[in-house]
Amino acid sequence: MAWQQILGHDKNVERFAGSLKRNRMASTFLFVGPAGVGKRTFALQLAQGLLCESNADDSIDPCDQCPSCQQVIASTHPDLIQVSRPPGKAFIPVELFIGDKEHRRQRGLCHDIGLKPFSGKRKVAIIDDADFLNVEGANSLLKTLEEPPSDSILILIGTSEQQQLSTIVSRSQVIRFAPLSEEHVATILGRIQLETEIPIEQLAPASGGSIERAKKLIEPEVLEFRNSFHRKLASLDPAANGYTKDMLGFIDGAGKDASAKRDRAVLAGDFAIEFYSHWLASLTGADANTCDPSVKSAIEMTPDTSDHDTNEIAVRIAQCIETTVMMQRKIRSNVSSANAVEMWLRDLGRACRGQLVDAVDDLVV
Numbered sequence: 001m002a003w004q005q006i007l008g009h010d011k012n013v014e015r016f017a018g019s020l021k022r023n024r025m026a027s028t029f030l031f032v033g034p035a036g037v038g039k040r041t042f043a044l045q046l047a048q049g050l051l052c053e054s055n056a057d058d059s060i061d062p063c064d065q066c067p068s069c070q071q072v073i074a075s076t077h078p079d080l081i082q083v084s085r086p087p088g089k090a091f092i093p094v095e096l097f098i099g100d101k102e103h104r105r106q107r108g109l110c111h112d113i114g115l116k117p118f119s120g121k122r123k124v125a126i127i128d129d130a131d132f133l134n135v136e137g138a139n140s141l142l143k144t145l146e147e148p149p150s151d152s153i154l155i156l157i158g159t160s161e162q163q164q165l166s167t168i169v170s171r172s173q174v175i176r177f178a179p180l181s182e183e184h185v186a187t188i189l190g191r192i193q194l195e196t197e198i199p200i201e202q203l204a205p206a207s208g209g210s211i212e213r214a215k216k217l218i219e220p221e222v223l224e225f226r227n228s229f230h231r232k233l234a235s236l237d238p239a240a241n242g243y244t245k246d247m248l249g250f251i252d253g254a255g256k257d258a259s260a261k262r263d264r265a266v267l268a269g270d271f272a273i274e275f276y277s278h279w280l281a282s283l284t285g286a287d288a289n290t291c292d293p294s295v296k297s298a299i300e301m302t303p304d305t306s307d308h309d310t311n312e313i314a315v316r317i318a319q320c321i322e323t324t325v326m327m328q329r330k331i332r333s334n335v336s337s338a339n340a341v342e343m344w345l346r347d348l349g350r351a352c353r354g355q356l357v358d359a360v361d362d363l364v365v
């Protein structure tokens, strides 16, 4: 496809086009940004442009027609290496980088990227889910990052620099991807034609700029849960009236699969962060018009804080966000959802009342 079809990341497109034209393309990139904003699509488009047989050597525009382009689209190009976390695995297995024990350094990404390109142009490797690189996996990559084979490009994709090991970040050029605008989300949702009764005009503002989030919102009861959870958060005591049970019911609604349940708990955290960050922005008068209706009406339901010191309120809201990030981190490291969620909702109430003083310290530990 044409680069114009990649929405919301024009600056990054210009950056790559310019550096290739000037022959100053780095060899290792770390793409960071929220899930579902198009980082992987961008990486594949770039790979296609770099491997295309018909375009000029200094162009990232793919022709879409040549055998190389067709192979990238079909994920069968011999010079495109793709690695991601297999379903159900906590980390990307080191074997995918350096081969299994019988074939150490004879197979895997680090070996394959050093082979002569089949098409004669270059090798491109994409590591998706870089958030799930463990120390062993990252160490196995170091030699390749330090001495990248000539004409090779390696792209790691993760959600933030903070999630990556410093050994990776220090050897990569970091490329940031921002959330998509509501308009771009609406355009993309129109293209992919989700099977849902929920109108795009309702989904786009609720998506937080993420297509992945929009896809989750169309699952049964998720949008309703989100909107009612926002109102619950506005009450400032989300653990009251047995709400923890409702929350756990929502998490269990993901089905029997444990990782799907963890995703639900993390999603609930994302909804909370969405509410708190908009509330924080509204304290300074920013953001009032661009806000999603559910968040906006929930913020209107929060108690009047005009008698309070705005800084103090801001600190409490920031603590709510920190507490939420901490809960998500616990869930991702397989702490029991029930315990983590119960403690989280209770701590949100304490933070709102100004009774939570240790959230930041806990986060650092």
Ligand SMILES: [Zn+2]
Binding pocket: 051, 052, 053, 054, 055, 062, 063, 064, 065, 066, 067, 068, 069, 070
């Ligand atoms: Zn082509």
